[in-house]
Amino acid sequence: MILRPIREADIPRIEAGSSTPEGTGELQWFGYRTFHMMRERVTKDGYLGPEAGGLVVEYDSEVAGWVTWSKHFWGPEVTSWGWTIGIILFPAFRGRGIGTAAQKELTDYLFAHTQAERIQAFTDVSNVAEQRALEKAGYQREGVLRRAQWRNGEWHDQILYAALRDRRGHI
Template sequence: MKLQTDRLLIKPFETNHLNDVFKIYNDETTCQFLLHGKWTDENKERKFKKKLKHNQLTKENTLNLAVLVDSEVIGDLSVWYTDMKDTVEIGYTFSKSVSGKGYATEAVSALIDYLFEVVQVHRIQANLDARNTASRNLCERVGMRKEAHFVQDFWNKGEWTDSIVFGMLKSDLENAKDKNLDY
């Protein structure tokens, strides 16, 4: 599976992407709101092998995709099925070095289009740490709606955190396109 946008190539990870991905995940602030800590020299190969293995979306398997600009990995997209029929959850992480350039919006929008049009999912959702304003803003930019805010519902990295759930149906995407929103 490959997706091409005006500026990006989105495809499964390849072995030569390890160092680019390590640069992304070896940053404490990038990993602040993720479920895991920053990658280290000791665990990077083990963690990266999981991304290589997850190269196809199935009911049992997560799909991990590299987001590339000029053959450099600048981001990571993940998709997995939830327990609800035809519903997937998405996750994303991007290098701080590309913040503010619209790459995350472009990549996530392309992924959403692919999931609705090709995979034909019914619903897409994203669950995030409520403190992650960049992620929240991205969800809103791509046309997702905030559906829930749970207070201290998730124990992560030694503390209780709030969670926000965003959701989207295909009709939400069509409405965003009709209104010429920058999704």
């Protein structure tokens, strides 16, 4: 498994894998959407901006999914920010530890190349596989965000996880 910058040629695979409930899985399905902004971002800055970014998850030379990060503020933007990460892994690649490895590698990458002290992720309370993946990637459960996500016509509780930079600069 490797993470690498998104290429224009990857976008059709990302779009196909992310455009149906079967591709994203029921817990990541938020309805149909366009990928024109991803195309614009890849052309403009390689989808690697200072406020948000994304990388392809590649496994055996195939696009297995993608990871993203965006700034989240807990106070003044200059001093109180961290990253929120996310992952979409296509069905053929689930259940093999690829998601855990991708999230661990993304976390290490963000701690190595940014000054973030905190990286967080959240997942549906029923998504036990992702909860395990985050814990294996070094994240700790912090609490439940009640009715935080609107999906499929109703509100869903989410579990918040976070990894903190240690004194040596890693998690």
